[in-house]
Amino acid sequence: TQALLQRVQALSHLNAFVAVDAELSLQQARAADARLARGEVAPLLGVPIAHKDVLVTRGWPTTAGSRMLAGYRSPFDATVVARLGQGDDVHPGAGAVTLGKLNCDEFAMGSGNEHSAWGPARNPWDPARVPGGSSGGSAAAVAAGLVPAATGTDTGGSIRQPAAFCGITGIKPTYGRCSRYGLIAYASSLDQAGPMARSARDCALLLSVMAGPDPWRDATCLDLPPQDYTQGLDEPWPGADAQRPLQGLRIGLPHEFWHTQGCAADVQAALRAALEVLEQLGARLVEVCLPHSELAIPAYYVLAPAEASSNLSRFDGVRYGHRAASCDDLADLYGRSRSEGFGPEVQRRILVGTYVLSHGYYDAYYLQAQKIRRLIAQDFAAAFAHCDLIAGPVAPSVAWPIGAKSDDPVAEYLADIYTLPASLAGLPALSMPAGVGEGGLPVGLQLIGPYLTEARLLRVAHQFQ
Ligand code: GLN
Numbered sequence: 061t062q063a064l065l066q067r068v069q070a071l072s073h074l075n076a077f078v079a080v081d082a083e084l085s086l087q088q089a090r091a092a093d094a095r096l097a098r099g100e101v102a103p104l105l106g107v108p109i110a111h112k113d114v115l116v117t118r119g120w121p122t123t124a125g126s127r128m129l130a131g132y133r134s135p136f137d138a139t140v141v142a143r144l145g146q147g148d149d150v151h152p153g154a155g156a157v158t159l160g161k162l163n164c165d166e167f168a169m170g171s172g173n174e175h176s177a178w179g180p181a182r183n184p185w186d187p188a189r190v191p192g193g194s195s196g197g198s199a200a201a202v203a204a205g206l207v208p209a210a211t212g213t214d215t216g217g218s219i220r221q222p223a224a225f226c227g228i229t230g231i232k233p234t235y236g237r238c239s240r241y242g243l244i245a246y247a248s249s250l251d252q253a254g255p256m257a258r259s260a261r262d263c264a265l266l267l268s269v270m271a272g273p274d275p276w277r278d279a280t281c282l283d284l285p286p287q288d289y290t291q292g293l294d295e296p297w298p299g300a301d302a303q304r305p306l307q308g309l310r311i312g313l314p315h316e317f318w319h320t321q322g323c324a325a326d327v328q329a330a331l332r333a334a335l336e337v338l339e340q341l342g343a344r345l346v347e348v349c350l351p352h353s354e355l356a357i358p359a360y361y362v363l364a365p366a367e368a369s370s371n372l373s374r375f376d377g378v379r380y381g382h383r384a385a386s387c388d389d390l391a392d393l394y395g396r397s398r399s400e401g402f403g404p405e406v407q408r409r410i411l412v413g414t415y416v417l418s419h420g421y422y423d424a425y426y427l428q429a430q431k432i433r434r435l436i437a438q439d440f441a442a443a444f445a446h447c448d449l450i451a452g453p454v455a456p457s458v459a460w461p462i463g464a465k466s467d468d469p470v471a472e473y474l475a476d477i478y479t480l481p482a483s484l485a486g487l488p489a490l491s492m493p494a495g496v497g498e499g500g501l502p503v504g505l506q507l508i509g510p511y512l513t514e515a516r517l518l519r520v521a522h523q524f525q
Pocket of ligand 1 (some may be wrong): 121169170193194213214215216217218219246364476481
């Protein structure tokens with residue numbers, strides 16, 4: 061813990077951390093030492109990790125990257141935070157030490173960590189570039205060796221895309237696998253927490269602790285027994301041998317992901333080389349189609365802002381966070397507090413969300429988008445009749461220079477093309493380092509599985525690694 065605190069300091073130009081509290085971390089580390097000395101066993105006892113700043117953390121500030129929550133301290137831990145760390149009255153803790161809170165886009169809205177009220181996080185491979193977003197601080201911290209693992213959250217790609225941009229592994233579990241209790245809501249029907257780490261094995265270790273039912277606290281959390289995702293990582297695919305451990309595994313390549321324009325040549329080349337490795341391991345590549353995938357961007361950018369406009373209505377200057385100084389009346393207090401507290405991207409999304417939900421437009425936008433969401437889920441179901449998992453790019457390019465998309469929100473939305481379909485369908489999806497593209501920058505390969513196949517995704521990634 062001490063060594064990593066020093067490293068966080070030394071690499072502070074990455075702006076990966078938005079809160080550190082050495083005393084608090086060392087106190088937790090000493091408590092872990094005492095437990096170890098007593099011979100206690102817990103999966104992460106004494107391991108320093110850090111949390112994305114949208115997960116509430118007792119004793120630490122939690123701001124969700126927003127001025128709106130400057131100075132806010134939650135009286136309780138998010139369920140995934142409690143499970144990884146000190147535990148709570150319901151869940152035993154795995155004993156990890158919290159090293160701090162990690163930078164992210166404001167309320168997790170963004171793909172480059174450029175919409176943080178605390179300034180952009182930087183990509184350790186090239187600090188002039190974005191680390192990806194919205195879990196940019198998490199990816200940068202892991203890639204720079206500031207922590208061995210971190211939490212992230214993924215609504216439309218926010219674990220997978222920064223993992224790809226920073227050359228690490230991250231998994232967005234099946235919707236409902238991890239409790240959303242204490243995850244500051246962006247779009248509740250899409251939000252999922254997940255681990256980000258250097259390897260699939262480390263992700264498996266964290267996910268085993270994070271996942272599991274959370275009765276009374278998150279009604280959408282699945283009632284499935286906890287599972288040890290590190291078990292079976294080295295086992296070959298059923299019927300295969302150690303020489304070709306993926307023999308018999310069918311990897312679907314969606315036509316829409318591989319044969320349409322938009323994915324940069326350097327990314328394509330790196331991914332093709334990765335596919336060859338998977339083939340050498342015995343996997344068979346099959347063509348599949350996801351015909352509605354190009355509708356994922358318009359559908360997502362209606363649904364996510366719609367939910368966000370509702371979720372963010374709680375930030376009214378009365379109950380939480382920022383309150384404007386002098387106001388004429390209640391409406392003025394709401395208006396000023398929200399104008400001052402929310403950044404431009406968040407305000408844009410609240411406006412879009414309110415518009416698509418308003419009387420007379422609801423049917424044309426929100427309802428249409430819900431129908432597209434269903435079609436996308438059906439596309440995946442049909443594709444999985446022909447393959448065991450799907451592989452594709454995570455993002456159409458390597459990490460872009462900070463500022464390159466600042467004037468053009470839509471350009472940033474378009475970069476989410478490959479991550480949104482699995483989000484809308486609620487499927488588990490993983491990003492793993494696959495090679496390098498332009499400028500030696502990392503390229504990630506995305507693996508998407510049927511519902512509840514996290515173990516399969518982690519196993520294939522582990523065998524590739
Ligand atoms: N880039 C997407 C957005 O801005 C996804 C963000 C996320 O997954 N939190 O909404």
